[in-house]
Amino acid sequence: MHEIVTLQFGHFANFVGAHYWNTQDAHFNYEQPADDEEITPELINHDCLYRIGMTSKLAAEEEEDNVAMNDVKTWSDFSRVYFHPKSMVTMSGYQLNSEFMPFDVFSYGRAAFIETEKEKESYDENLRLFMEECDQLQGFQVLVDVLDGWGGFATSFLERLREDYPKSALITYGLSDDQMGKSNTLRERQVSAANEILSMASFSKLSSLYVPVRAPTQSMLSAEGWSKNINMNPSSRYHTSAFISAGVDSALLPGRLRxxxxxxxxxxxxLNWRNITTIGTLSVGLPFPFGSKSIPPLAGKWSPLLDLSSRNEDIDDQVFSQSVVLRGLETDQFARYTTGTQNTPRGFVDELLDTLPIGKSLGDSNSSPPNLRVDGTSIDSAKRINWRMMTQFEGDGPGGVNSDEFEEAKESLLDMYDIYNE
Structure with a gap:
């Protein structure tokens, strides 16, 4: 087997992860003989999961197939998968959405990692357990909330991971959820922005590829990438996380095919063939508008895909490389446009849609084409940061960021901007 170890940090990351693992569970063939080493006839499945999240529920219980949107309060309400006890690590000392013990600053996450390791030694006791079970490790896939302290926590974790696995492939999705990061004051919004900046600077160094991902919002409903077949409430984390998980699931699908x-x-x-363009974007279309005579452009302003990474739609794309996954196309549909493609069985699409709450009946529509690419869009957005405003968060005390770390993050992103604009 060729395993991908998934790491999840934060509440919204666990929402996305719950949908993702529900989909993986739908792919799995439980009727296969126990002595058969193959996971499924069509793909190589994940078998390693390490999860960090603030939740008191350590074992996922089997739920009804159809979960009412209003009944979903946390990711474990709709998770259908039973996890190994070592998959769950709870962090003490902080509470979700607490006004008295907030976990809303990057530096809090740094400190929390040190305290958690002193108390539980989760890196040695949990992660190493799953690593020992891997036959041929493909790499690591990381889902992390970046608007609060989880960016700092994950940074410390990945720094240690890189000491043990310096050459392993590592893709990090930095998740921004407006519902989780909903702030009423200017300072709270500025803190969230500072957390996101520090996370991008850290993960772009620690990852083989860092992909910032923002949850779809109401203002994006009229953009390309949406269709009458999507029935989504953008104010529901249950729904927005499902849309993101569809892209995450499809992005690395080529590595799971048999x-x-x-x-x-x-x-x-x-994607990162120069070894210096480590920031990419994720774009998704559900379903894909595949015409009878041509394939629409997959990059730029005319793309039918919804860009989940960029925050400035007016920036012109400069695409260095891209990976496109189209699910559910019949071979003869695509053959006249390109060669050398790998056809994805229709069952993969049906199972994906069956596990998500946002899909209506798609009929014969083509579905879920994520476009994972490396370009300068996210970096160009970072160039427009008000660095003078951000300096108010410098400081070594609570709620502040070490001034050296802050300056290093600033220089790192500006250097990255220059690389993408060479």
Whole structure:
């Protein structure tokens, strides 16, 4: 087997992860003989999961197939998967959405990692357990909230991970959820922005590829990438996380196929072929508007895909490389447009849609084409940061960021901006 170890940090990351693992569970064939080493006839599945999240529920219980949107309060309300006890690590000392013990600053996450390791030694006791079970590790997939302290926590975790696995492929999705980061004051919004900046600077160094991902919002409903087949409430984390998980699930699908696989190190290597363009974007279309005579452009302002990474729609894209996954197309549909493609069985699409709460009946529509690419869009957005405003968060005390760390983050992102604009 070729495993991908998934790391999840934060509440919204666990929402996305719950949908993701529900989909993986739908792919799995439980009727397969126990002595058969193959996971499924069509793909190589994940078998390693390490999760960090603030929740008191340590074992996911089997839920009804149809979960009412208003009944979903946390990710465990709709998770259908039973996890190994070592998959769950709770962090003491902070409470979700607490006004008295907030976990809303990057530096809080740094400190929390140190305290958690002193108390539980989760890195040695939990992660190493799953690593020992891997036969041929493809790499690491990380889902992390970046608007609060989880960015700092994950940074410390990945720094240690890189000491043990310096050359392993590692893709990090930095998740921004407006519902989780909803703030009423200017300072709270500024703190969230500072957390996001520090996370981007850290993860772009620690990851083979860092992909910032923002949850779809009401203002994006009229943009390309949406269709009458999507029934989504953008104010529901249950729904927005499902949309993101569809893209995450499809992005690395080539590495899970049994035949014609493109493993994670090769795919990321082709995206970051210069080894210096480590920030990419994720775009998704559900379903894909596949015409009878042509394929619409997959990059730029005319793309039918919804860009989940960029915050400035007026920036012109400069695409260095991209990986496109189209699910559910019949071979003859695509053959006249390109060659050398790997056809994805229709069942993969049906199982994906069955696990998500946002899909209506798609009929014969093509579905879920994520476009994972490396370009200068996210970096160009970072160039427009008001650095003078951000200096108010410098300081070594609570709620502040070490001035050296802040300056290093600033210089790192500005250097990255220059790289993307060479």
């Amino acid at each position: 035949r014609g696989s493109i493993f994670m190190p090769d795919m990321i290597g082709s």
